[in-house]
Amino acid sequence: MKDTKNENEDIRIGVFVCHCGSNIGGLIDCKKLAEYARSLPRVAHSEDNLYTCSETGLSSIKKAIKEHNLNRVIVASCTPRTHEPLFRECISEAGLNPYLFTFVNIRDQCTWVHMKEPDKAYEKSKDLIRMGVYRAAKLEPLEKIKININPTALVIGGGVAGMSAAISLCKQGFKTYLIEKEKELGGRLRSLHRLFPHDIDASELLNKFYSEMDKLNNLIVYTSCTINHLDGFIGNYQVELEKEGELINIDVGAIVVAIGSEVLVPNGLYSYDGKKVITQLQFEEILKLGQVNAKNLVMIQCAGSRNDDIPYCSSVCCMTALKNAIVCKELNPDVKITILFRDIYTPGTFYEEYYRKARENGVVFMRYTSDKPPIVENGVVKVHNQYLNRMIEIPNDLVVLSTPLIAREDNEFLAKLLKVPLESNKFFLEAHVKLRPVDFATDGVFVCGTAKWPTDISESITQGQAAASRAGLILSHETMEVEGATSYLPEHNKDLCKGCEVCIKVCPYKAIKKNEKGEIEIIQALCKGCGLCGASCTKKAITIKHFTNEQILSEIKALGGEVA
Amino acid sequence: MSYDLFLGCVIPARLPFLEASSRKVFEKLNINLHDVDGFSCCPDPTGIEQIDHKTWLVLGARNLSLSENGNDGIISFCSGCVETLKGVNYYINKDQVTKEEVNQMLASVGKNYDGKTKVKHFAEVLYENLEKVKENVVKPLEGLKVAVHYGCHYLRPSEIINWDDPFEPITIDEIVKAVGAESVDYDLKLECCGNPVEKSDKDLSLLMIENKLKAIKASGANCVVVVCPACYQQFDFKQREVSKHSGMEINFPIFYLSELVALAFGYSPIELGFNFHRVKPNQLLESLDLL
């Protein structure tokens, strides 16, 4: 690679103005823009292309770098979000350091937002290009940071999601630790009787998992085991586990969180007493033993959910109620079952049919609204039937409450440990609701199952496998490159730092810590280069690579027209 | 082609002129209608069935049993009769137990029904012979803007009637066009005329026909065609009362489908007994010189 580091090298900038079809070229004169660019200091070459991102455009960039011996490249076109990687790749293919590329967005920021005012759009484009040129002059080559990846995984939580994740990771060929704080693996499955919608015994599915895991010789399971301490970053985590008092230290490259959830205990709700008024979970126990004495049974949905305290729909309670009603009817068809609901949640194919099956089996459904909840009195439930706008009495000898899944107490502790966020209901918060559903914003850590949100068995399994895929794709690399444009504390600034720790507080990625010597230390692998620390550093000690004060100020001066 | 004719109660005993036009039409089409002795009330699906389903089944089965001969099954001029006879077939063939119960009772009068008699509405047969109908038209009914009232029981329940589309029927519109008249679309086209409700709520029944007639008036139609004697009475007999009640001048000649076809086949209003209509069609026909 060319030596671009030497200070007194002469800066030779190439500017490529893109028409982006008619997106830019349709509104302003790209040729004139290119000419203007050439008039700016240190610009050795400029041209305009119909599509700079097309193969033609890219090859003409490479050609120009050779012919005009360019060492800085500016593309004035669309958005870095979609195209910066492409152009960086392009100039490095031509032998330049990718960080010597500058993007100027004259489409989104000019011809799109100022569609109605072409002249102003043109003037603004000139300003942005000029700023880009002055910035480019100050750019320095950067190297991406290479880190080694330890091809070992840790899965926290031995429920159905955790087991699925662990099994898949092992089958992908990665050594995997699976830890469970209970004495046995299995999680919620162990307390369930039958499973909807295919009506098999929970134990059947559980055994399937057990036998799968027996086949794996790269799976290490620790039960009655909790996690004490964690350190490190993607590819390189040091974890301290505690199993029955004894400490175990392991090194892993990726971590999957699958610690599940809890079921709300409805104390004070609908005169819950655990005897005549019980939860679905307690009812499953009765069904397991096949000893339903009740003749007349009422189930109340959304018991403790979809209210101000727990605003969400727990999404599994409707199916659970239907399942237990059907199982109960199978044990004794004469049992009268009435389900009081707000909205029946049975999305998709099999679930909707399951709802129909329950109706077919004689289960009575009655809708209530949140403003008129059922009244549970001794031996009778009174409910305002919205369908008839009348009070209806249901004599009964057992009331079953469908209570929601809620976040575990431990979530907060684990979230701190892993430096990952929780959402308002204290469930774990993924990186992106839609496109990164099992990732955390922090690289190398993943989440699945009801630790993230209430989900049914099948989706928990799927999420476990998904997390295994996301973790697996990291573990399958021996080394990984992380962003080079990070913040750092240059040697010559060390004495400026007074250790006020503001940077540690503001860093959203927990990338900054104080080392044993009490010095600020920035873990490059964790830093995303967001710049918060640099901006808030009271002593201006921290620098953000690729966004140095010098670089930014030169842009601002250029905007003001001050020529350096 | 030869059918056993099931007249039912209302047409022969109250509206014989509808029978006249119907018989003439099929004569012209050379479709033989064979008169059968011993039919009882179908019975009325909006009457007897509502108070005693079993009686309805048994009498219906009895009627059907009278037609177990070589013919193409039963034809009827009345949508109610058709629904009953098709319905009885449906229930008897759907459930063996019902069939046996019914036949046990029929046995007491020495009858038995095997569930095989085919049943057709006369409009069904006309539509199946649409080309023949067109061939026989000598006086295209140009100028007639017809509001087609299908009536409920000609279409629904489709699982039992099993003929035209329950919400987008075409058969009667096609027949109307075939005889040279225009079918005018109107709001509430597929709504009930209200006749069955009369037994329990006269005012409601009147309101239902009033809404229909208002919608028809708004559509610019100049007459109405029906295929059911109950609908016919509701439309023809109630108009004066509706006019009074709504304070709106409503005066639509109500034609039975067979009357329109017969008219197009060249029969005179006299032989068709148009004079028996409450709302006299002649003025309209004269204005379009269809007399």
Added chain:
Amino acid sequence: MMSESKKALVIGGGVAGIQSALDLADMGIKVELIEKKPAIGGRMAQLDKTFPTNDCSICILAPKLAECYRHPNITIHTLAEVKSIKGTAGNFEVEVFKKARYVKEDACINCGLCAEKCPMRVDDEFDRELRKRKAIYMYYLQGVPAVMTIDAEKCLYLTKGACRLCEKNCDRNAIDFEMKDSTIILDNIGAIVVASGYSLLEDVNKKFLNTYGYKKFRNVVTALEFERLLSASGPQSGHIKRFSDEKSPKKIAFLQCVGSRNERLHNYCSSICCMYATKEAMIAHEHDNDIESYIFYIDIRAGGKGFQDFIQRGVNEYNIKYVKSKIAQVYIDKEENPVLTYEDLDSGEIKQLTVDMVVLSTCITPPKDIKDLSDSLGIELNEYGFIQTKPYFPIETTKEGIYTCGCAHEPMDIPRSVTEASAAAARAAELIKGGSY
């Protein structure tokens, strides 16, 4: 133990297929991505925004499209369909039929000059036939690969043998009428992921929609059509106007469960409609604060993360009224305003509501050609017509080595589709590079 050199085949270039392909490719596995349409992107590319965060659909999808296109381990085959497969899990051989594009992908820079000159105006499929395009066209603005396509059924030269104006006007000689449909063999395939997506009711059964006046009343549209109308890149550039009189609607009714939860048609729940209807009502309100929306439903199904809050926000901030009453029929008044008759449960009254526009929340259905696909792959379909999967393991099809994800096997939203896509990638990876355990 499988050889590392085995490749993966992903069928379908929607968000699910793309996610599977990217995961596998990032694991160092070579991926063949098959897409029937001229460009990848699938349904998500047609959406304006996505619930529950309402961020711009194409803006979050586009980077993935570009990533897919540039990824050294991914080969994209557009205009391609699987014809047949041989072999078993770990080693399949797949026969793929590729329609000719008649445009050289390496030469075309979609400058659009050719389309300007093309004399043919045909319905634009991507915009749900709400506007016209030319016979040579970009499937959609941000489509990847970003090249033009000639619509062989509509092209004047290919149908009538005369024209070639596009060719004359392409200064990059990218047009190639000599191109022929072809069949290619992809061998050494270790595992297959089926992400063939879904159709919508209006694509498979227009007749059922007659009682709602669809295609009869101009102010009755389906939800995806409405989504295109809301989209800035759509036929109305995001400024919704009624087709009858160009007026901007103020009162919009969304009818839920159109074709779904119905024993006469599709007895399943389409899963996403409650949410997308709410989303569309919100966007409409954002465009025009005078807009009030009515959503006529049976049960509100909002179980996903943040979904209940979403519904609440709809009520509190976007002037959405949820009415628990299913609408069966739509009529219009003299001004072509749709009129709905419904029961108001609270008062027990039967009411009539006149609105400016009706949006039909038509249900997800199995993709039109799923039968051919399942036959050629030798996998089974379930009683609903979707791909049959194993109980509690929704990724597993009935054939080992073939996995599925997304709406190909059940109606579902984007988060779950993407999750399943990664899961399918994991299973495929186990087969391809695993075995050492």
Added chain:
Amino acid sequence: MSIINFEFRDEVIKHNASLSYCYQCSTCSGGCPVALITGGSYNPRKIIEEALLGLEDWLLEKQEPNVWICSTCQKCVELCPQKVELTEIFTLIKNKAFIEGKCPEGFISQGESVLNHGIAIPYSPAIMNRRKKLELPEVNPAPPEEIKKLLKETGFESNLTRWKEKNVV
């Protein structure tokens, strides 16, 4: 305040199983012409809900809503997404009400005519005449005694008698 009555509910379902599939979507009430005209005081959905909860007293005694003003137009049956056979269920309820003597007079007169003549409308001399004028053949309806015999069998005759006893004016 009403008490749910599973026995009556099961009785109706035994006669017509389609009842149990109803999920109260309001398609029927929204599509019913009578419900529209009566502003909802007649409401097929409510009758079905009462049947689902087995509210016998409301269905047979109070008759709220009044099942007798259903026009049997069958629109609800065609529209119901769960294929609930509403009119059939209403027929069962009306049949039960008839046995209880709770049925409008209008239905009785037709019943009596069929019981006594085998047909709903006996032939008057005037009509006989008119038929002749129109050259229509003579009609030979069912022998009344045969029909009467059958209506004894079905119990129709005794039900009719009971109705008259309960509704002496």
